Amino acid sequence: MADLLNSPLHDRHLALGAKMADFGGWSMPIEYPGGGVVAEHTAVRERVGMFDVSHLGKARVSGAGAAAYINACLTNDLGRISAGKAQYTLCCADDGGVVDDLIIYLRGEDDVFLVPNAANTATVVAMLAAHAPEGIVVDNLHDRYGVIAVQGTRSDEVLSALGLPTGHDYMSFVDAEWDGRPVMVLRSGYTGERGYELVPAWEDAGALWDALAEAVAAQGGMPCGLGARDTLRTEMGYPLHGNDLSLEITPVMAGSVWAVGWDKPAFWGKDALVAQRAAKECRLSRGLVVTGRGIPRPHCAVLDEDGQVVGEVTSGTFSPTRKVGIALALLDRSVPLGGAVSVDVRGRLIPAEVVKPPFVEVQVREA
DSSP: OOSSEOEEEHHHHHHHEEEEEEEEEEEEEETTTEEEEEEEHHHHHHHEEEEOOSSSSEEEEEETTTTHHHHHHHHSOGSSSSSTEEEEEEEEEETOOEEEEEEEEETTTTEEEEEGGGGGGHHHHHHHHHHHOTEEEEEEEETTTTOOESSSHHHHHHEEEHTTOOOOOBEEEEEEEEEEOOOOOOOOSSSSSSSEEEEEEEHHHHHHHOOOOOOHHHHTOOOHHHHHHHHHHHHHTTOOOOBBSSSSHHHHHHGGGGSSOTTTSSSHHHHHHHHOOOOOSSOEEEEEEESSSOOTTOOOEEEEETTTTEEEEEEEETTTTTTTTEEEEEEEOOOOOOOTEEETTEEEEEEEEEOOOOOSSOOOOOO
């Protein structure tokens, strides 16, 4: 993995014996010894876990009218939130395909902090810079900040042990300090559980990780890799760019229409998305729960009761919580919720039921 980028916590993962893999061009931990993905997944669902997600991008758009500029580019409507709040949004191409999905931290009218996906950061930054009016500055800060996610029912106890703020509203952030060092604390999560994402300076990430690891262990939790992060987000039905969102899979198809400000005068890809939404012809993302034995995987064909191909799996895994195979799939509109389908897994047809995600009870927004 000599050509991969390393997070500021790389040496700590190696010291723990983590299984490392390429994730968006970064060498990141997939799982740790002592139980692996299932144990880490269960720790988050029942107690607490911590994740290094420093591979995620970081960028700042600043200057007079920075927020208004971002609002004219990305899909969601920043007018729905105020300073100190965060918002999920999408960066689309002219044809409506998704270049990336990302989180916006709205610091003020003239200051916006962005967290794109690792592999797409340079593209998003380049697009925003290319269209920026005079006075708007777009900075790629990918290696200036780390990101550590603390997720689970005991996440408040973990942050409180470090003197960090807890209990603020979902998708709001606080500028805090830990050990005299600045850290942004966002109430958020990609797991479906109550949780936070901490954004320290790159050089402070290691010390913060060490302190969090001690507090997490005291709550019966553990470090978690991106394998558990994937099973947790799939149980919630959250999309992963490159699987459930892509240049070929639009927000309309992925069921992300709630993250589009349809009444805004303009955003990248608006005309194409408005037309696609009105046509009501494209496939739509649905959930699948396996009723037989087997685990659906991306690109597996989905067949109806007559044996006709009616869709394709975009994400599929074994659900450690429900102990069955689950999937997200793009299906023809003719396939009803509650309907019976089959998934072709290497030539073997596995029966499944069409459902609306999430696959587990939602905890992320609880006060």
